[in-house]
């Protein structure tokens with residue numbers, strides 16, 4: 001298929017995958033939601049001293065994309081990285097301990113919420129400077145191409161990164177070198193408090209503009225985990241076959257404030273009605289309803305999972321709080 | 337005189353300068369949002385609206401160039417970055433074009449682009465959100481770099497920048513934002529290259545820019561308890577640097593400690609030490625001592641972060657060392673951000 005033949009929407013409504021796969025996705029999303037809501041509550045205790053960007057409301061993107069990945073594939077993210085890290089298989093205790101600044105954190109308390117990493121499961125790096133890791137992901141993809149390996153690299157970024165020069169340089173490079181890079185743009189309509197309309201040309205969309213670089217680019221309902229999965233599977237296959245990069249724009253929405261644990265209806269940059277309209281499209285509830293309606297499981301399964309996940313996060317928090325802080329003598333570990 | 341907080345002084349200077357010069361406009365990511373860059377752009381937005389206070393896309397690299405072109409047409413852009421770390425994306429434009437413009441094009445006039453940027457501190461802002469870039473920018477001839485440490489200087493240096501003829505970088509430490517002090521009502525410029533004696537003393541000279549001028553003054557308090565008289569020098573701008581005020585002080589005290597929020601290697605502290613070694617070596621009665629962050633990125637974890645930043649106590653200890661004094665410091669003082677809470 002050439003790029004111009006590509007459909008406007010990858011998969012309008014995600015067809016349900018088989019039961020076991022679908023249920024795994026639902027549970028994975030519930031897990032991220034439970035983790036983040038718990039951490040958001042606990043954040044108010046002021047013990048997690050690290051600026052934290054929650055992904056609550058955006059879980060379907062990370063989970064759907066990760067569903068199409070193999071353990072040997074790699075992923076990169078930006079400041080809003082918790083969901084991407086967890087969905088790729090990053091250790092929960094390591095993440096929570098990192099937020100608590102402990103030696104047992106995935107970055108040994110050095111990096112904080114915005115610099116998570118878990119190379120052992122292919123979550124290579126996250127960085128708080130916009131766009132930085134997009135280029136790094138292209139480099140990993142390039143190295144796979146050099147080795148003629150079937151591995152692919154994923155770059156997660158927000159709509160805000162589309163405005164940076166590095167976005168365009170990386171797209172151009174990835175196409176020219178035909179690297180296996182799966183580009184995932186999480187369009188949550190805002191960059192901090194600035195809406196998309198005043199940052200990017202109106203009357204166009206990100207995924208359509210990307211097509212001019214001559215790579216397949218699609219838009220998908222980012223609150224439909226099954227649709228994200230279907231698009232990511234198509235994209236991953238494209239990359240694995242050596243056809244070059246593939247771009248997926250996922251429409252979604254951030255529920256809480258840009259950074260921090262609170263709701264921010266009163267801030268004035270968006271209305272409560274708008275936030276509520278997106279909460280009505282809750283990706284977790286939607287997926288739960290879909291699997292129950294399909295007869296894959298009953299409500300009691302969801303309730304059981306909730307309880308298990310509450311337990312798992314409670315244990316991770318207890319582990320983090322019981323873990324030691326790094327000792328000051330290790331301050332220079334990792335320098336040379 | 338009435339007092340203002342540091343951020344209020346910046347806010348006021350911006351409004352007054354914009355009133356006086358219709359060519360001045362404010363621009364940057366989020367400058368018009370409800371937080372108004374910690375309040376500093378709110379006054380301009382209220383007074384002049386979005387005609388002169390421009391939110392921009394995320395495009396630090398191009399935007400630095402955009403403002404250079406606007407300045408070449410007679411505009412006076414005031415660019416604001418909520419963290420100075422984002423300015424690394426703008427460095428090509430600032431180093432290769434703005435800084436060189438006047439000289440490289442045969443001295444026909446410059447591009448007076450003014451850039452304000454905030455240095456993060458504390459709450460685990462970490463490796464990419466709490467660097468101090470002052471020495472990096474000051475390395476390049478053609479850029480002025482100001483590092484105000486008091487509300488009055490925050491106002492006066494911004495007035496100088498917005499009425500001057502050169503590109504200026506103003507770096508403001510987040511930990512100073514709530515500091516309150518006397519500020520003149522009028523928009524009086526404070527010239528670049530003119531330091532300030534924060535506190536007079538006779539035994540040891542402490543030089544510190546930005547937050548370190550404040551911390552050095554607190555170190556001087558600790559030392560005073562032990563009967564030691566420290567003179568604290570705030571250069572206010574690090575390029576141009578008021579060498580004379582430093583040299584004069586060292587000639588008097590014979591001892592020099594330099595405190596800095598950035599690394600020692602090739603840094604501001606190295607520059608001050610070099611100036612003194614070249615021009616007042618004979619006055620030094622002990623080797624110079626530098627108190628800086630250690631050679632690693634800023635860690636997030638609280639105990640590491642506490643150990644990372646120079647504190648009044650570590651500055652005071654360095655002073656006792658150069659004085660070869662065996663008194664122990666009598667007290668610690670609260671962290672400059674003890675009352676600061678997140679999210680960030």
Ligand SMILES: Cc1ncc(C[n+]2csc(CCOP(=O)(O)OP(=O)(O)O)c2C)c(N)n1
Nearest residue numbers: 080128129130158159160161190191192422
């Ligand atoms: C180079 C750079 N410029 C500015 C910032 C400040 N900043 C942090 S997050 C953010 C918004 C990014 O929006 P988007 O990419 O859409 O991601 P979202 O926060 O919506 O997930 C901005 C402007 C930054 N971190 N890096």
